[in-house]
Amino acid sequence: MDVYDSKDYRYARDWMKETLRLLDEEGHSSTVDLSDVYDHLSFAEYKLGNLKRAAHYTRLMLQNDPTHARAQRNVAYFEELIRTEPEKYINQDDERGEEGEGETAESRESMTQYERYQSLCRGPWPLPKEYDSELTCFYYDNHRTPSLVIRPVKVEVVFHKPRIFMLRGILSEREMDRLKELAGPILKRATAKNADSGKDEPAHYRISKSGWLSSKHDPLGYVDRIDRRIEDFTGLTMSTAEQLQVVNYGIGGHYEPHYDFGTDEASFTDGKDRNRIATVLFYLSDVELGGATVFPIVGARIQPFKGDAAFWWNLKKSGEGDMLTRHAGCPVLVGTKWGVLALRAQALSIMLPCLVCRETCLETRNIINANEFLCSLQQVDT
Numbered sequence: 596m597d598v599y600d601s602k603d604y605r606y607a608r609d610w611m612k613e614t615l616r617l618l619d620e621e622g623h624s625s626t627v628d629l630s631d632v633y634d635h636l637s638f639a640e641y642k643l644g645n646l647k648r649a650a651h652y653t654r655l656m657l658q659n660d661p662t663h664a665r666a667q668r669n670v671a672y673f674e675e676l677i678r679t680e681p682e683k684y685i686n687q688d689d690e691r692g693e694e695g696e697g698e699t700a701e702s703r704e705s706m707t708q709y710e711r712y713q714s715l716c717r718g719p720w721p722l723p724k725e726y727d728s729e730l731t732c733f734y735y736d737n738h739r740t741p742s743l744v745i746r747p748v749k750v751e752v753v754f755h756k757p758r759i760f761m762l763r764g765i766l767s768e769r770e771m772d773r774l775k776e777l778a779g780p781i782l783k784r785a786t787a788k789n790a791d792s793g794k795d796e797p798a799h800y801r802i803s804k805s806g807w808l809s810s811k812h813d814p815l816g817y818v819d820r821i822d823r824r825i826e827d828f829t830g831l832t833m834s835t836a837e838q839l840q841v842v843n844y845g846i847g848g849h850y851e852p853h854y855d856f857g858t859d860e861a862s863f864t865d866g867k868d869r870n871r872i873a874t875v876l877f878y879l880s881d882v883e884l885g886g887a888t889v890f891p892i893v894g895a896r897i898q899p900f901k902g903d904a905a906f907w908w909n910l911k912k913s914g915e916g917d918m919l920t921r922h923a924g925c926p927v928l929v930g931t932k933w934g935v936l937a938l939r940a941q942a943l944s945i946m947l948p949c950l951v952c953r954e955t956c957l958e959t960r961n962i963i964n965a966n967e968f969l970c971s972l973q974q975v976d977t
């Protein structure tokens with residue numbers, strides 16, 4: 596019961612419910628104790644804040660074993676909490692009853708964030724009707740950079756709020772092979788910042804291997820060339836960008852919903868005054884099953900296609916984080932997933948006046964480009 600021991604109660608609940616389903620389908624099992632399953636299920640629901648369900652499973656446990664003293668005490672305890680503090684203990688999950696019924700637009704509305712993530716990982720949601728006439732595709736060049744003029748980027752707008760762009764066929768087979776080759780020796784279990792300790796540590800919500808690609812280790816110049824291509828089409832300077840990050844997910848690998856921009860004050864007050872304005876996520880592989888990139892708040896879903904990249908702005912023109920950009924990498928079910936992340940940071944103090952008013956930034960090359968890109972791709976604040 597790894598998920599249970601690691602306090603991953605949502606998954607623990609899913610496993611327990613699957614056990615119940617199998618017991619129901621296959622009849623009695625000599626190895627699985629039904630009371631034990633209800634006991635774990637009840638505790639998981641309790642930890643998830645669903646007291647009505649927790650009480651329900653404990654009652655089922657009592658049906659199986661009416662003398663179970665702890666179960667008797669727990670039912671009384673849950674009932675007392677539901678009676679005295681319903682606003683605290685009856686949440687959306689409880690009100691909706693058991694999940695698993697067919698999804699509708701309405702039921703999606705009332706899902707928790709995490710359930711939206713899970714649902715989108717299972718399959719796409721229909722796009723809002725008003726998108727029909729708005730999703731477009733076009734070739735993009737900036738009329739200036741020779742490599743772009745010769746080979747414009749094929750852009751497809753796949754979502755509007757927030758704007759999500761797909762850059763089709765942006766990497767060649769040779770480039771992708773080279774990136775994977777460079778990644779081989781540097782891939783390590785990915786880490787994330789632990790909010791309590793402030794340290795980078797492996798985390799259950801991010802299961803993958805990753806590594807930073809330095810152009811120093813690439814005498815053939817592939818990394819530099821890709822970095823420059825990003826600079827050319829976004830206009831965002833490489834000088835404040837992070838190194839390219841290769842990510843590799845095996846079966847079950849995933850990255851739960853998060854923001855790419857810094858949400859804490861420290862991101863703005865560490866003297867650097869910068870934040871991750873945009874994300875480019877290159878896909879170096881197709882994924883046989885699973886592995887989509889999803890945006891649970893807005894219901895967007897991107898299926899990885901080898902050679903394509905997804906691009907979105909993390910910050911609004913005001914420099915504030917765009918809260919609609921919360922996104923996740925879904926669990927890979929069959930196959931492996933390779934990606935390269937290019938996170939672009941921009942010093943906000945010099946960027947903001949330029950994004951608001953084009954005329955004020957004529958001297959700064961990268962800023963002018965960023966502004967043009969914003970305009971030409973009709974970046975809109977939401």
Ligand SMILES: O=C(O)CCC(=O)C(=O)O
Pocket residue numbers: 842850855876886887888889922923924925934936
């Ligand atoms: O793998 C994905 O689809 C998303 C990865 C991601 O969001 C990240 O690494 O920040």
Ligand SMILES: [Fe+2]
Pocket residue numbers: 853854855922
């Ligand atoms: Fe991300």
